[in-house]
Amino acid sequence: MNFEKLLADRTELMKANAIREILKVVSKPGVVSLAGGIPSPESFPMDIFKELTDKVLTKYASGAFQYDLTEGFMPLREQVSILLETRGITATPEEVNISSGSQGVLDAVAKLLITKGDKIALEAPTYLGALSAFNPYEPTYIRMDMDEEGLVPESLEYTLKNHEIKFIYLVPTFQNPTGRTITFKRRIQIADIIKKHNALIVEDDPYSALRYKGENIPAIKTMAPDHVIYISTLSKIFAPGLRIGFYAAPKFLRQWLVLVKQGIDLHTSTFNQALAAQYLDGNYLAAHLPKIINLYKPKQAAMLTAIKEKLPQEFVCSSSDGGMFLWVTGPKGFDMIKLYHKAIENGVAFVPGKFFFTNEEEGLETMRLNYTMANEETIHMAIGKIADTIHSM
Amino acid sequence: MNFEKLLADRTELMKANAIREILKVVSKPGVVSLAGGIPSPESFPMDIFKELTDKVLTKYASGAFQYDLTEGFMPLREQVSILLETRGITATPEEVNISSGSQGVLDAVAKLLITKGDKIALEAPTYLGALSAFNPYEPTYIRMDMDEEGLVPESLEYTLKNHEIKFIYLVPTFQNPTGRTITFKRRIQIADIIKKHNALIVEDDPYSALRYKGENIPAIKTMAPDHVIYISTLSKIFAPGLRIGFYAAPKFLRQWLVLVKQGIDLHTSTFNQALAAQYLDGNYLAAHLPKIINLYKPKQAAMLTAIKEKLPQEFVCSSSDGGMFLWVTGPKGFDMIKLYHKAIENGVAFVPGKFFFTNEEEGLETMRLNYTMANEETIHMAIGKIADTIHSM
Numbered sequence: 001m002n003f004e005k006l007l008a009d010r011t012e013l014m015k016a017n018a019i020r021e022i023l024k025v026v027s028k029p030g031v032v033s034l035a036g037g038i039p040s041p042e043s044f045p046m047d048i049f050k051e052l053t054d055k056v057l058t059k060y061a062s063g064a065f066q067y068d069l070t071e072g073f074m075p076l077r078e079q080v081s082i083l084l085e086t087r088g089i090t091a092t093p094e095e096v097n098i099s100s101g102s103q104g105v106l107d108a109v110a111k112l113l114i115t116k117g118d119k120i121a122l123e124a125p126t127y128l129g130a131l132s133a134f135n136p137y138e139p140t141y142i143r144m145d146m147d148e149e150g151l152v153p154e155s156l157e158y159t160l161k162n163h164e165i166k167f168i169y170l171v172p173t174f175q176n177p178t179g180r181t182i183t184f185k186r187r188i189q190i191a192d193i194i195k196k197h198n199a200l201i202v203e204d205d206p207y208s209a210l211r212y213k214g215e216n217i218p219a220i221k222t223m224a225p226d227h228v229i230y231i232s233t234l235s236k237i238f239a240p241g242l243r244i245g246f247y248a249a250p251k252f253l254r255q256w257l258v259l260v261k262q263g264i265d266l267h268t269s270t271f272n273q274a275l276a277a278q279y280l281d282g283n284y285l286a287a288h289l290p291k292i293i294n295l296y297k298p299k300q301a302a303m304l305t306a307i308k309e310k311l312p313q314e315f316v317c318s319s320s321d322g323g324m325f326l327w328v329t330g331p332k333g334f335d336m337i338k339l340y341h342k343a344i345e346n347g348v349a350f351v352p353g354k355f356f357f358t359n360e361e362e363g364l365e366t367m368r369l370n371y372t373m374a375n376e377e378t379i380h381m382a383i384g385k386i387a388d389t390i391h392s393m
Numbered sequence: 394m395n396f397e398k399l400l401a402d403r404t405e406l407m408k409a410n411a412i413r414e415i416l417k418v419v420s421k422p423g424v425v426s427l428a429g430g431i432p433s434p435e436s437f438p439m440d441i442f443k444e445l446t447d448k449v450l451t452k453y454a455s456g457a458f459q460y461d462l463t464e465g466f467m468p469l470r471e472q473v474s475i476l477l478e479t480r481g482i483t484a485t486p487e488e489v490n491i492s493s494g495s496q497g498v499l500d501a502v503a504k505l506l507i508t509k510g511d512k513i514a515l516e517a518p519t520y521l522g523a524l525s526a527f528n529p530y531e532p533t534y535i536r537m538d539m540d541e542e543g544l545v546p547e548s549l550e551y552t553l554k555n556h557e558i559k560f561i562y563l564v565p566t567f568q569n570p571t572g573r574t575i576t577f578k579r580r581i582q583i584a585d586i587i588k589k590h591n592a593l594i595v596e597d598d599p600y601s602a603l604r605y606k607g608e609n610i611p612a613i614k615t616m617a618p619d620h621v622i623y624i625s626t627l628s629k630i631f632a633p634g635l636r637i638g639f640y641a642a643p644k645f646l647r648q649w650l651v652l653v654k655q656g657i658d659l660h661t662s663t664f665n666q667a668l669a670a671q672y673l674d675g676n677y678l679a680a681h682l683p684k685i686i687n688l689y690k691p692k693q694a695a696m697l698t699a700i701k702e703k704l705p706q707e708f709v710c711s712s713s714d715g716g717m718f719l720w721v722t723g724p725k726g727f728d729m730i731k732l733y734h735k736a737i738e739n740g741v742a743f744v745p746g747k748f749f750f751t752n753e754e755e756g757l758e759t760m761r762l763n764y765t766m767a768n769e770e771t772i773h774m775a776i777g778k779i780a781d782t783i784h785s786m
Binding site for chain 2: 001002003004006007008009010011014038039041042044046049050053054057061062063064065066067068100101103104107111112113114115118129132133135136137166167198200226227235239240241242243250252253256259260262263264265266267268269270271272
C-alpha cells in the first residue's frame with residue numbers, strides 16, 4: 001500500500017532534518033560525546049525513589065493509578081504553586097497546570113495558536129525541541145538578534161513593529177544552545193516592549209535552578225504576568241524519564257490549553273505526578289538540588305578552562321552561569337560542520353551550531369558543547385582532541 | 394490582553410462541546426453516575442504495585458528515569474510483542490511502539506494524516522475521545538451504518554466508493570459507546586473491502602481483553618496487516634493513570650508516527666513503561682486479568698437483568714459480551730436528553746447517546762450506560778430510577 005499520498009500537508013516541514021542525519025554517527029563506539037542534551041543519571045535522586053514510591057502508594061493508593069484531571073493532579077499543582085513562589089511567580093494551584101514534559105506545553109501552545117503561515121519570533125539560535133513542536137503547525141519563523149547579554153531588545157521591538165507576531169518564544173536563562181542569560185536590565189525592557197505592543201511571550205525555563213554562580217534573575221513572567229506563558233519542568237532537577245512539565249498561563253489561554261491537552265493525551269501520568277508532588281513536598285528537592293549543582297559546577301568549570309587553555313584564541317566561548325551547555329564561536333567563515341566530521345574521526349562529537357538557526361546562512365562558525373554527561377578528565381581530553389582537530393585543518 | 398484573536402483557525406471545531414456542558418451536573422452530590430467511562434479502582438492490581446516498583450528500581454535503576462527512545466522502552470516493546478502474539482498479531486519488538494495512552498496515538502495519527510477537509514469514516518455512533526483527537530486537524534466526518542453485528546460492510550464499501558477517505562476509524566470489539574462487537578464474518582468482509590479499495594483502518598482495541606462470555610474474535614489487523622494501524626492500551630487491564638498505550642502500524646507510518654510523537658512529548662514516561670514491562674513480564678497480567686473479569690462480569694449481568702426487568706419493553710439493549718458499556722435504544726423519537734435532565738433530578742446520571750453521533754439528527758432515542766463503577770445493588774437501584782423517570786414522563 002502506498003502511504004506517501006496519505007500524509008497531511010503539514011508533514012512537509014517535518015521532513016527535512018539534517019541534524020538527525022549528522023548526529024547518527026555520534027554513538028559510534030569510541031566516540032566521546034559532547035553532543036548530548038540530557039542530564040547525567042548521577043543527578044537523579046536514586047537514593048530516595050523507593051521512599052517516594054512507598055509514600056505515594058500509602059498516601060494516594062489507587063488514586064495514583066486512576067484517570068485524573070487534564071489540568072493536573074491537584075497535590076502536584078499545590079506544590080508547583082509553592083515552587084513558583086520561590087521564583088517570584090504568583091500562581092494559585094488552580095492557575096498552575098501540568099504537562100507531559102515541557103514538550104507537551106510547546107506542542108499544545110502551537111496547536112492552540114498557530115495557523116499556517118503565522119509568524120513566530122525566535123532567538124537566533126534557539127532550542128530545537130521547540131521547532132519540532134511548532135513545525136507541524138506550519139508557522140513562519142522571524143529570527144531576532146542575540147548577543148552575550150541574550151536577546152537584543154531593539155531586535156524584539158523592530159520585529160514587533162514590522163511583523164504581525166503570534167508569539168515570541170524565548171529561553172531567557174542558560175539558553176539551549178548558547179548557555180546565555182538575558183540580563184535583568186534587558187528583561188525589564190523586554191517586558192515593557194511586549195506590554196506596549198500587546199504581545200505574548202512563551203518563556204521556556206528548564207534550567208534556571210541549575211545556577212553555578214551569580215545571582216538569580218527574575219523571570220520575564222514576574223514583570224509582565226498577563227503577557228507570558230511561563231513553562232518549566234522537573235526534568236533537570238528530578239528525573240526527565242518521568243516527563244513532568246508545568247506552566248502558568250493567563251486564564252483565557254490556560255482554559256484553552258487544557259482543552260487542547262485533552263485531545264492530545266487526556267492527562268499526564270497520575271503516578272508520576274504523585275511522585276513529583278511527594279518530591280517537592282517532603283523537602284527532597286531542597287536537599288537534592290545542591291548535589292546536582294555540585295555535580296555540574298566543576299564540569300562546567302573544567303570545560304571553560306579547557307576551552308581557554310586548548311582552543312585557539314579566535315574560538316570564543318559565551319559566558320554562562322549555569323545550565324548544561326557552552327557555546328563556542330570560531331573565526332568568521334570557519335566551517336564547524338567540516339570540523340565535526342573530522343572530530344568524529346578523532347573520537348569526539350559536538351553539535352555544529354548551524355542547526356540551531358532557522359536562517360540557513362547563520363551559525364556556520366558556531367558549536368554547542370554539553371558538559372553534563374562526561375567527567376572532568378574526559379572533558380579536558382575531549383576539548384584537547386577538538387583543539388588538535390582544529391590545528392590539523 | 395485580548396487572546397481571542399490569537400487563536401488558531403483550528404480551534405473553531407474544538408469550541409462546541411455540548412456534552413461537556415450537559416455532564417457538568419453528573420457530579421452533583423447524591424447522584425449515582427452510570428455516565429462514567431472509567432475502570433473501577435478495584436480493578437487495579439494494588440497488591441503488587443510495591444513489588445513492581447521495587448523490581449523496576451533494582452532492575453533498571455537510573456535507566457528507568459532517564460530520557461528514552463521516542464519509539465518506546467525496549468523491554469516493554471518486547472513484552473507487548475508477546476502480548477500481541479496472543480491476540481494473533483505478528484509484530485517484532487521493533488515493530489511495536491509505545492504511546493501516552495491510546496489518545497496519544499489517535500492524536501499522532503490525526504496529525505500525520507489529516508489535512509483540513511480530509512474525510513474520515515466513522516461508525517455511527519463512535520468514541521468521543523477519537524473525535525477530540527481528530528477535531529483540531531479539521532477533518533470532515535463520514536458516518537457509516539452499524540447494527541447489532543457492528544459496522545455494516547456494505548456501508549463501508551459504499552463509503553469507499555463514493556468518498557476519498559483518509560482513514561477509517563473503528564472500535565471493533567465491545568465498542569464505546571455501544572458495547573457491540575463486529576462479528577467474525579463481517580471482519581473478513583471488511584478486511585477484503587479495505588484491501589480491494591487500498592484503504593487504511595485505524596483499529597482501536599482498548600476492551601477486547603475484557604470478555605465476559607463467548608469466544609475471542611481476531612482483530613481486523615490479523616486479516617489485513619498492511620492496511621491497519623492496530624491500537625491498544627494497558628488502561629483497562631493495568632492502570633489508566635500510568636498512560637500506557639501501544640500500537641502496531643505498517644513500517645512507513647510507524648516511522649512517521651515516531652517523528653510526530655517526538656514533537657508532541659519526546660517519549661512516554663520511562664518509569665511507567667518499565668512498570669508495565671514488569672507487569673507483563675512477570676505473569677502478573679495473566680494472574681490479575683481473571684480478577685478484573687470476575688469484578689465486571691456480574692456487574693454487566695446485573696445491569697442487563699435490571700434493564701430487562703425494569704425498563705419498558707420498547708427500550709432495547711444491544712447485546713454485548715464484554716467491555717464497560719451497554720447501549721439502550723428507546724422508541725423512535727423518544728428524547729433521551731429530556732430523560733437525562735429528569736433522571737438527574739431523581740438521582741441517576743447516564744450519557745444521552747446523541748453525543749456519540751457526528752450527524753446531529755441521529756441518536757436522540759439512545760443512551761450509554763456504564764457498569765464498571767457501581768456495585769450490583771446500586772446498578773439495580775439506578776436502572777429502577779431511570780425506569781421510574783421514564784414512566785413519569
